[in-house]
Every structure is written in structure tokens, then in C-alpha cells.
Amino acid sequence: MVDLMFERRGGVVDVIIPGYEEDFKCKIIPPREAWRIKVRVLRAWTVPSFGNADVPNSMELILVDENSTKIQATVRKQLIHKFKDHLLEGSCYKMSYFAVVSNQGSYRATKHEFKLIFLFRTTVTTIPDDIIPKSCFSIYPFEDILQMSQDHDYLVDVIGLLTLVGEEKNYDRDGKTVKMVVVELSSQKMMLRCALFGEYVDQLNDFLASGYVEQPVVIVQLAKIKLFRGQPGLQNVMKATKIYFNPDLSEVIDFRKSMVEQGINGTQPLFIANEGKSVSLEDDFMRLTRRSTIDQLHDNKEDGSFVIMGTITDIVEEGCWWYSTCVCGKAVYPESGVYFCDLCMHHVTNVIPRFRLKVAVSDHTGQGIFILFDRETAYLLKKACADLFNEVQKEPTVLCGDSYPITFKTLEGKKVILKVDTKSLGIDKYFGTFRVKRICDDPTIISMFELAENENEVTPVKDAHVPGIGLDIGEPSYT
Secondary structure, three states: OOEEEOOEEOOEEEEEOOOOOOOOOEEOOOOOOOEEEEEEEEEEEEEEEOOEEEEEEEEEEEEEOOOOOEEEEEEEHHHHHHHHHHOOOOOEEEEEEEEEEEOOOOOEOOOOOEEEEEEEEEEEEEOOOOOOOOOOOOEOOHHHHHOOOOOOOEOEEEEEEEEEEOOOEEEEEOOEEEEEEEEEEEEOOEEEEEEEEOHHHHHHHHHHHOOOOEOOEEEEEEEEEEEEOOEEEEEEEOOOOEEEEOOOOHHHHHHHHHHHHOOOOOOOEOEEOEOOEOOOHHHHHHHHOEEOOHHHHHHOOOOOEEEEEEEEEEEOOOOOOEEEEOOOOOEEOEEOOEEEEOOOOEEEOOOEEEEEEEEEEEEOOEEEEEEEEHHHHHHHHOOOHHHHHHHOOOOHHHHOOOOOOHHHHHHOOOEEEEEEEEEEOOOOOOOOEEEEEEEEOOHHHHHHHHHHHHOOOOOOOOOOOOOOOOOOOOOOEOO
């Protein structure tokens, strides 16, 4: 049995759900129902009825107390209407009166010995957000998962670097078509595949559409471990699983620190496979992204990605043309001659120079200011920032950023196609500043773009298809 800290109030026992190693005075023993707990709702989801996804069968909750101990609770179908509007994920509550049952079955969401069942007389009262943790993951090491030889009884949380997105496929199940994609996560030089279905494919596509081009840190919460052709992998559980992309959490900071210690570069581009190849420049600029003019970009109020064609008219010499990063990819700046990484939380001895260049671009509708970061600038110059940095070592004013390398002048007059993010990076005398996510100076593609404009073609909005590789890795699950 599990011991619980308690305080009696009118026959009800105030309970703190403990870890197994703790020694408290009272035990939660079925069939007693008079328990009062103070918890945060970590996860809340609705399980659909078998054969009818539109009708809920139960509402499931993961609750955590101030000791970071988790327990699962179930609201059965008949009581969902009573509680669903009063139980918000992330909020804290005082709850009273439950049935207590053994936590059994496959794919259990917590390792607690017991599970709580809401009753008609269960009470839920909102309390202030206090010391109960806002997140509480049970991170499972890749090494342990990869050594498994059978399906695991518990759902797990994992953290890893998203390194590859596979080909989106359609999966027929019970007469319905479900989207499916396989992604690869890496940690400590180990790789784990994860199959995503349905709405989780949509969430992945939404993240990809945001324009983030480097490998993100991903947390997959409440995933099942499945064996596919003898190899262990992950699979989402419909409604229960939650995916976090680059969340601002301590677990991500610790993970990035471990990458630095292992000498892993976290700024490599994310690979989206397409029959073994990433999305081509032609597809990206001619077919998959909406077109715009510079004037339309300034007036646009919709966040997203657009392509524009124009000519680089000037290099805007404002600020330094390069910046330093830690090996984790975080920008670092010297303080008293010493670099310190806020992400890794330690001093940095080896820094990497990266381009950051502001250019003025004009088309037939107007002019705008666009920020080219390292990958885009290196593409145009056909030269890495570190190489140019070495070339100007004997030019102190250039090295410190007071003046710019003469080689940048070769970019003026160049016709380019830019894929930009409409989220502004600041307003200045050039009416707006936009980040460039991808750039093309290929004469053939530029000619095709001009021809299409002359013929007044309309480029479709990028659809939900994510090209890549595929793998038969299971089927969607609601369990």
C-alpha cells in the first residue's frame, strides 16, 4: 500500500500523494473514499468511445502534488459534463472524495500503485498557483528503451533532438484515412524512431511551417513503446500524448548542456526527407510557398512564410556583421573578455563566428530591410563566416565591425528570391525588417519565377504534405 501524509477535517483526510520511498502515517486503502488532495492537473484529455470518436468514453487526468508525485484519475462518461469545464490543464485544485482502485492494464500513464475514480460527490475547488511544479516529466533514457525486447506496460516521456522528418503517408483504419509520419529523435548519439498519427502530424506540420530550420529539442510526453519488426520505437497515444517543440523548460536546458559536453552541434539543419532528398529550391520557391511583394509584406497582418523576388540594393552597415555562438548555437557576448553561455550555464572557451547581415532589397512595389543569418549569407558568398573572419584578421576596423568586408559589396545589384518570415524583427526607416529563412540566386529558378509572374500565375499555399521517408511502424492507438 502507498503511505500518505494526512490531516483530519470533519472525517475527511487531507492527502499528499507520496513517493514509494517515503514513510507517512496513513495509507490510501480501498474502498475508503474520503480523501482530499491538493494537486495540479498536468495533463487532461478525453478518450473517445470505441467505434465512435465523436462520443467521449472518459476523461483522463494526470495529477501531480508538491512532491512531484503523479497519479492518474478518471472521470467516467456519465460525469464528464459535470467536471470537464472545471478541470483545466495547468491549474491547481483541491479535490475531495474519490474511489480508489488498483492501477492496472497496459500503457498505464503513471507508475503509482493506485488510480483515482471521480464520483458524483467528488468536489473540485480552484486554488492559487503555488509551489506545485508546473511540469513534471519522467524522462526515459534512450538506452533503456533500445534494450527492450517487448512492449512496455507504461507510457513514457522522452527528450531528444529532432533530426529527421519522414514521408507523410495515409493509413486506412476502420474505414477512415489517418495521416502518419515517422520522425527520428537522437540523444547521446543514439537514435529512436517515433510514429505520429492524425492530429500529431498536423502539430508537426505547424511547427515546420514556422520556418525553424535547425534541429529542435523535442519532448514527447506520454508515448507508448512498441516493437516494430523486433526494434523498439515510440508511438503517440491519440489524445493523451503531448509534443513540445523547443519548450522553455529546465529539462531542455539540461539536455542542451549535455549536448555541449558530448561535443554535439545542435545547430545542424533539420532534414525533411523527400525520396532521400530535402525540399528543393525550385519546389520551395515555385510551388510550396505563397508569393508576395515587398509592399504586401509591410501591409500583411498574417504570420507565415512568403517568397518575394527583388534586387539587393545596399548593405546596411548597422552593427557588427558577425556574432559569436557557443557550440550549442546560443549567441554569446564577451563580458570583461570572457564569454558566458546563458543556455549552457558555463564559460565558453571556443566560440563560433556566424554571419548576421542586414540588406536593403527592392522590387517594383517598394523597398524593405531583410536579415540574412549565417546559412543564407554563406550561401550567397559561397564562403563560411569563419573563413572570412580569418581573411580580415589584419583589418582591425573590419574585425571589430566598425566597417564591413569589401566582399559584401559584390552582393549589391544581385537579383534574389527570398523566403521570409512575416514576424517583424523591428521597425526602422526602411519600413520593416524581416528574417530571411531561405534564399535563392539560381538564374534558372529566377527566370522561372519571372515568367510565372508575367503570366500572372497564382502559387498555391503550401499544403499539409511533408515529404520524406516512410516506415511501417504500427497504427494509431487510443489506449
